[in-house]
Amino acid sequence: MNDAASVVMLIVSLTLIKATPLIYAALAGVISERSGVINIGLEGMMVAGAFTAVAVSGPTGSVVLGIIAGIIAGALFGLFLGILATKFRVDQIVAGTGINLIAIGGAAFALVLVFGQPGASKEVPSLEGASWILIALAFASAAGLHGLLYYTPWGLRVRACGENPHAVAAAGLNPLRTRIIAVTIGGALAGLGGAYLSVGELNLYSDGMVAGRGFIALAAVIFGRWTPFGATGAAIFFGLFEALQFALQRSGIPNEAMQALPYIAALVALAGLTGRVRAPAADGVPY
Amino acid sequence: MAVDGVDLDLYAGEIHALVGENGAGKSTLANIAFGTVKPDAGTVQASGTIGLVHQHFELVGRLRVWQNILLGREPRRGLVIDAAGAKARVLQLASDNGLEIDPDAFVEDLPIGIQQRVELLRELQREPSVLLLDEPTAALAPAEIASFFTTITHLAERGTAIMIVTHKLQEVISYSVRTSVMRHGKIVGSMLTASTTLDDIAREMVGGEIPAVADRAPTTPRPCLSVRDFSAGSGSNRVTEVSFDVQGGEIVGVAGVEGNGQSPLADALAGVATYTGTLTISSSKKRPGVIPQDRHREALVMPWSIVENAILGRQHDPGVQKGALLDRKVARADAESIVERLDVRAASVDVPIKTLSGGNQQKVVVGRALLGEPDLVLAYQPTRGIDVGAAALVQSRLMEARNAGAAVLLVSFELDEILTLADRILVLYRGNIVGTFDRAEIDRAQIGRLMAGSK
Incomplete structure (x- = not known):
């Protein structure tokens, strides 16, 4: 009985831990796509956030500064994607993929510059026991984004941009600026999700540590029907499978199969949704 | 050059019709006046703001009516939108202009005519002194057109300068005070509408005589297309167990307001949608000639x-x-x-x-x-959005195909086109054929009533 209860507790807490970076990234995807920009670059923004947080936390000794730097790094990549996707009308899939490659390659290179070693950073000051703050903040962010999108004038503008940017222009507003700001905010959220991975859950950066979470978050956006709460729920669902992977490590199931669980869950969830969800009408369509 | 050296004055309280063929530069001129297109040279001056109602409405289907109308001008309470205040403001605006609207409805659920009302209200809440309307009646049913002009006339009476960009000359004659004609980017004529005629305007538009449609020749009917208990489509836009024939050597026109089952009927006959019932085509040719919508x-x-x-x-x-x-x-x-x-x-x-x-x-x-x-021609809106000359040519070729013995099924939302071409008219309303008229017994008013769903 006690054993069962502690296993459940373990799975719940692991789920929250594993879901948190996904929640941030999924919220980033929601705000970006509701404005009409598909954000394939979530993975790269998470990488940028994760690495920058470590690179600043190490030398300065301040994890708070590290996290802020991670948010800024993500936001800058968001701004970059936003400008490419609007002012320059670059194909959003190509631009996002480019951001992923730049961030992943750039972090691997900068590791050597900052820490003098490839593969992984040295250990840096991290949140340790205080990492629950970022977990709580993830849920608060979901509520905040919900309020922003559905109750404020700017949120209405974002949603209109994702459905028909021409209507926004007809109302005398600038849809390009709205999109750029939305994607930048998304970048900041994804950067925070990355920072949580490196200095919240762990205390170092290593190549490949984001491990496709940016893409799972994209699935969570769709699974959550482009709403903040829906995407959060989907992120928790995928986090659960990641947690199960740890909880069932000694169950005899091959480890590789267990590691594939979250990805399989994402695929199955998406396949089951085909034709039953509706993306914002102008999602991915340049204005 | 789309617009070339144009001078145009609009007067408060008047409806000014800007007519011209497709590509004459009318929409470009409206967009220059509104400010979305920058002129290479010249100026636009207005005693107040200018509003533009777009030909293809710029609305967000998945937002509510009030959200569309007040986008960018939402009343606030602190940081958030004052939704109750917004709805009240929209209702007030609508009643001020003699329009009825449900502020809470989602725009995508509304019929085209009501969607246009939303777009119109969005422009009106900025209280423009000049209102430009680009092809405002292109998507409206006859009844909606009348009520639309009631609104517009009322607006003009209250001092708004109104310009309607259109190619429908009957509306120009009926409702406008002044008419300006554009051809190849230039204004080639400006006149008081009362002092001119529809034919004069049409000649000015085309820059010469309007080409006539080919004459109707006597033909010998023979069975070609036979449709029995034919159902297709789903939801509100469907046809339900309709039966009709189209003989070789005749044009059968399907009249009706858009969305009464025309698309599923045409798609199923063309072989790109499923149907139930029987469809018999007696033809020596491999396939019918299809003109899609x-x-x-x-x-x-x-x-x-x-x-x-x-x-x-x-x-x-x-x-x-x-x-x-x-x-x-x-x-x-x-x-x-x-x-x-x-x-x-x-x-x-x-x-x-x-x-x-x-x-x-x-x-x-x-x-x-x-x-x-082909022995059978399926023509769905064959002259949609094209100029008078091209339309007459297309209509002539269809008439010639008929004269040569082809069976032509003509589906059109332009009743005039059907009246010009058809040997027989079927009126489609909510997926049913509610009336059939031979050419000799055509009653335009009765067809209009049937299209609107009354007897």
Whole structure:
């Protein structure tokens, strides 16, 4: 009985831990796509956030500064994607993929510059026991984004941009600026999700540590029907499978199969949704 | 140059009609006046703000009516939108203008006529002194058109300067005070509407005489298309167990307001949608000639040349296909015959079709449908959005196909087109045929009533 209860507790807490970076990234995807920009670059923004947080936390000794730097790094990549996707009308899939490659390659290179070693950073000051703050903040962010999108004038503008940017222009507003700001905010959220991975859950950066979470978050956006709460729920669902992977490590199931669980869950969830969800009408369509 | 050296004055309290053929520069002029297009030279001055109601409404379907109308001007309470205040403001605005609207409805659920009302209200809440309307009645049913002009006339009476960009001359004559005619980017005539006639305006638009539609010749009917208990489509836009015949040597016109089952009927007859019931085609030809409703989406591949578009859908026909390859010579000969027969204005048959005007693109679609003299022609909105000259030419070719013995089914939302061409008229309302008229007994008013659903 006690054993069962502690296993459940373990799975719940692991789920929250594993879901948190996904929640941030999924919220980033929601705000970006509701404005009409598909954000394939979530993975790269998470990488940028994760690495920058470590690179600043190490030398300065301040994890708070590290996290802020991670948010800024993500936001800058968001701004970059936003400008490419609007002012320059670059194909959003190509631009996002480019951001992923730049961030992943750039972090691997900068590791050597900052820490003098490839593969992984040295250990840096991290949140340790205080990492629950970022977990709580993830849920608060979901509520905040919900309020922003559905109750404020700017949120209405974002949603209109994702459905028909021409209507926004007809109302005398600038849809390009709205999109750029939305994607930048998304970048900041994804950067925070990355920072949580490196200095919240762990205390170092290593190549490949984001491990496709940016893409799972994209699935969570769709699974959550482009709403903040829906995407959060989907992120928790995928986090659960990641947690199960740890909880069932000694169950005899091959480890590789267990590691594939979250990805399989994402695929199955998406396949089951085909034709039953509706993306914002102008999602991915340049204005 | 789309607009070239135009001088135009609009007066408060007047409805000014700006007419011209497609491509004459009317919409560009409206967009310059509104500010979305910057002129190379010249100025626009207004004693107040200018509003523009777009031809294709710029609305967000998945937002509510009040959200669309007040986008960018939402009343706030602190940081958030004051939704109750917003709805009240929209209701007030609507009643001030004698319009009825449900502020909470989602725009995508509303009929076209009401959607236009939303777009109109969005412009009106900025209290423009000048209101530009680009083809405002293009998507409206006859009843909606009348109520639309009531609103507009009322607005003008209260001191707004109104410009309607249109190609529907009957509306110009009925409702406008002044008329300006545009041709090739220039204003070629400006007049008081009362001192002119529809025919004069039409001649001014075309820059000469309006081409006549080919004469109707006597034919010998023979069975061609027979439809029995035919159902297709789903939801509100469907046809339910309709039965009719189209004989060789006659044009049967299907009249009705858009959305009463025309699309599922036409799609199922053309073989691109499923149906139940029986469909019998007595024809020696492999397939009917089909003119789809939307030339961009269903008929043409825009970056392709006229030659490539000419063989689209016929690529496996003997002649076009030689062994495993396409016979480019045959394709080119086909394209050239289309260009000649339909008077397509293009530099060569190798230019991408997107470089042609809408009228010339449509001529290619019609020409392709008539290649090989089909026994059955399905024409769905064959003159949609094209100029008077091109429309007369397309209508003449359909009439000639009929005179040569083809059975032509004409589905059109333009009642005038059906009245011009059809030997027999079926009125479609909510998926049922609610009236049938032979050419000798056509009663325009009665057809209009049936289209609107009354007896």
